[in-house]
Amino acid sequence: MCLLLTLVLALSLCAIPAAAADTQTRSDDPVVFVHGLFGWGQRDKIFSIMPYWGMTTGSLPDYLATQGYETYAASVGPLSSAWDRACELYAQLVGARTDYGVKHAQDFGHERYGIDYETPLFEGWGTQRAVNLVGHSFGGATTRLFLEILTNGCPEEVAAAKAAGVAPSPFFLGGKGSWVHSLTAIAAPHNGTTFIEANSDF
Template identity: 40%
Template sequence: MNKFIKLVLTVTLILTLLLPSAITIFAAEDDGNDYPIILVHGNGGWGRDEKSGFLYWGGNIDIQEELKSVGYEVYTGVVGPFSSNWDRACELYAYIIGGTVDYGKAHSEEFGHARYGRTYPGLYPNWGTEDTNGINKIHILSHSQGGQTARLFAQLLEEGKQSEMTAVLGLNPSQEQINTAITNGTLSKLFTGTCNNWVESVTSFASPHDGTTMANSVNLSGNLLGLFATPAGGLLMDTVTGLNSQENYSFDLKLDQWGLTKLPNESCYNFFIRALGSEMWEGTQDFSNYDLSTQGATKMNQWVEDQPNIYYFSYSCQATKKGWLTDLHFPDSNYMNPLFNANSLIMGSYQNYFENVLGSKWFPNDGYVNTISEDGPTLGRTTVNIIPYDGTPEKGKWNHMGILNKTDHEDIIGRSTSTQMGDLIGFYINYVEMLQGL
């Protein structure tokens, strides 16, 4: 018995000495992070105080608040629903950190709209500051066009934009001149390339990294088709269903930079129709329809790079099935939202052979975006940085999480007509847990 007791005591002593070291080593290798989550909506999106409380992120389910209820810090970013990715990135910067939107002197002069926009209090004013744990970063979760916006946003944060600095300060300004311009508000810090390492990860859900052929067909057909074939048609649907007759209904186009603002006592619907008829839509590439086209996406992909210090993740969606006799794809009535059927049929048969790449492989879609476009940027790239996610993510590459079959464009954000996503909140909780383990 004495020998047994001695053995137990010896083993206990050894474990007591070894376990703290083992635990310390594990903690050092897997410290994780508690960076806030920023949700970035897509084309036609809206803020939490719009559409009578029907949420972009979740519909009747509140993804933001559900994540907050289990301890995560989550904010919903709000940008122009039909603005270009450049304008949206500038708006997102001001919306997160606080201050007045600066669209850039060079950009605003090139496209003929106001340089400055709205002023925001800021979702996360400490963003980019340093404490004992290092830089206060963010994770970005984006949907649809939000993925393009997030990529361009990360590019500006990391590398700035030389043309904007030159427009304000001329060639080869000193660091002191740059700092002074930032301080006095004549140059946005976003354009200076001094916001390095402010983003830990970018995730895109069903994003048109290479554009969508739906936008191609809209651009060819004019504004009237565009009204029904893009998320803008949702505003008309709100009218049909009576949603916009509710007292607290609002849908903000956020086109102040173009001089378009809602008049006193003007309904959202009438303002939208007036805005749609504006001449400003003609002949400009500074709007979402161009950026969402394969041509616009290609142009953006040529200068927006995958940053080597950022994790990129992507999810693809598909809710079509191949026809019996042809390669054409048709909406799967069991899973596709019926409101997306017209879009899906167009994309399921659209062949433009733009740059000799848009063939039948572009037919599978989720009702708004071609599935092939959702894993990461390829058009216009000399190097494609897309890899299948194997449990160990790589920075500077698009870690593709796979295709969610039988899932349409809005299922993944909870605005669903099917139960294919299952436990949506569980999906988001598990995913954010993974991000905070990076």
């Protein structure tokens, strides 16, 4: 009796994923891949020779495109901070000049503005056309910070811009969390990393 019950239970569990697969829907929202430290995206020349997402086995975004998915591989700083990378990702998605923020630029001694992405990765990003973010390694940390700022903004940056008599980036105003449909992190250092301990210059 026990063996029969075990067999029935095992067969029932095997049938559940198959039944669930029949009812799954897929998102038509674009998928945006965000690379990790020392990585590259589709705007970088090396991507056409060896795509970060797939390396020598071929391009994962290209493969997914053949399956009907709309995919993009963002290009953010390979050795930049999570903040700088999040700002660069926002600029690429809206098609604008990268604005790192008045306060951030002052605090860390670099220019407020960076690369000007004249055309967005795709047209129409917003509440009606959200993105599915996929971040690998430090790209996972980047996308989490990106979503945090996109959702809640950065009051310190808004205040610093106001004090300087300039307009803050719309990125720092928040209220756009619905512009992201999902966030998937692959091997991301959510709990920190020992990499920093290995090099005191960081």
